[in-house]
Amino acid sequence: MASFHFELVSPEKMLFSGDVESVVVPGADGDFQVFAGHAPVMSTLHVGVLKIAGNTNAPQRVFVRGGFADVNDSGLTILAEQAVDLAEVKSDQLMQDIRDLEEDVADAKTDAERARAQAKLEGLKALQLAVAH
Structure with missing residues (x-):
């Protein structure tokens, strides 16, 4: 099968x-699947899992939350607001992080603090759901 160039970039790293x-x-x-020679397209991303095939060095399943996908003659580039290789997620740590953020939401002194903590909590719960599937 033909291959194409793929880049996955998050704010923290490539x-x-x-x-x-x-x-x-x-x-x-x-969801849409990109192969070599795919027509050019740009799309925003929703919360979900990238499934990567055909390269043993690539993470096979990556949780993404927000960002953009750009398919062009050069290949596919994804700029994700959050990207986590599901193989690297430790369930115990994830559960503890969720409990900590639930406390942060409950203890927030201002609406702004509560909203920031709630947004982070929703992201971790989406990650937890992705890990479970």
Whole structure:
């Protein structure tokens, strides 16, 4: 099967750059799969899991939350607001982080603090759901 260049970038780091055979992308209008020669398209991302095939060096399943996907003649580039390799998630630590954020939401002194903590909590709960599947 033909391959194409794929880059996955988060604010913290470049998570992957290399050739792959396909990537399933959680687009805002629904999941779509990219292969070599895919028509150009741009899409925002919704919360979901990227599924990467055809490269043993690539993380196979990556949780993403927010961002953009750009398919062009050069390949696929994903700029994700949050990206986590599901193979690296430790369930015990994730559960503790969720409990801590639930306390932060309950203890927030201002609406702004509560909203920030709630947004982080929702992100971790989405990650927890992705890990479970």
